[in-house]
Amino acid sequence: MATFHTFQRIFNSSFQFYGLSDWLLELMPDNVNLNHSNNKQPSNGWVFRRHNARSKFTCPNCTELNSHSSSKSRKISSWSSAFTTILFRARLDQSHNGQLIGRIQMKIFEQGCQTCNMYSTGVLEEKEIKKTFYRLYLWILKTFYNVRLVDNDDDQDEPRRQEHIQQTKISHDSSRCDGCRLGWCKALYTNRNK
Ligand SMILES: [Zn+2]
Numbered sequence: 001m002a003t004f005h006t007f008q009r010i011f012n013s014s015f016q017f018y019g020l021s022d023w024l025l026e027l028m029p030d031n032v033n034l035n036h037s038n039n040k041q042p043s044n045g046w047v048f049r050r051h052n053a054r055s056k057f058t059c060p061n062c063t064e065l066n067s068h069s070s071s072k073s074r075k076i077s078s079w080s081s082a083f084t085t086i087l088f089r090a091r092l093d094q095s096h097n098g099q100l101i102g103r104i105q106m107k108i109f110e111q112g113c114q115t116c117n118m119y120s121t122g123v124l125e126e127k128e129i130k131k132t133f134y135r136l137y138l139w140i141l142k143t144f145y146n147v148r149l150v151d152n153d154d155d156q157d158e159p160r161r162q163e164h165i166q167q168t169k170i171s172h173d174s175s176r177c178d179g180c181r182l183g184w185c186k187a188l189y190t191n192r193n194k
Pocket residue numbers: 059060061062063077113114115116117118
């Protein structure tokens with residue numbers, strides 16, 4: 001994930017500001033089984049949380065073709081997704097000297113290009129990343145410290161107008177979404193509740 005250091009920088013400043021500077025952000029290791037059905041209960045101290053965000057995708061494959069060839073094969077494939085799934089798992093450990101160290105690992109699920117089928121990661125705007133970590137902070141407080149700052153932090157999304165949900169539902173390509181494939185994507189639950 002090319003943008004991980006951006007996430008890490010914003011995470012560090014946000015969590016320092018929130019007074020949770022003993023929490024670290026890491027990339028999700030590749031060997032973790034991310035299937036939703038395997039992770040409904042905490043295991044080994046890890047608790048999972050799905051966050052739904054907005055991002056913009058630009059297919060690197062189609063963009064590359066475009067820059068290396070003549071104008072006749074010009075095709076740029078990009079799309080916005082209101083169902084960009086970010087999966088977090090978090091664990092609080094005690095070190096030898098009794099200090100608590102929290103670890104948060106994250107994975108942004110990829111989506112496939114409708115032109116060439118190549119999968120890539122969406123890019124989040126900085127304010128969207130900040131919002132993501134604010135919601136994560138509320139969840140960490142609730143999950144590991146039993147502190148609730150706001151009543152309604154179970155779902156991370158602000159209330160949206162119905163017609164907007166209708167629009168995004170139509171445009172989400174579940175067959176090319178890793179979040180859908182692994183059972184986490186919010187689009188799955190939005191459709192089911194219809
Ligand atoms: Zn493509």
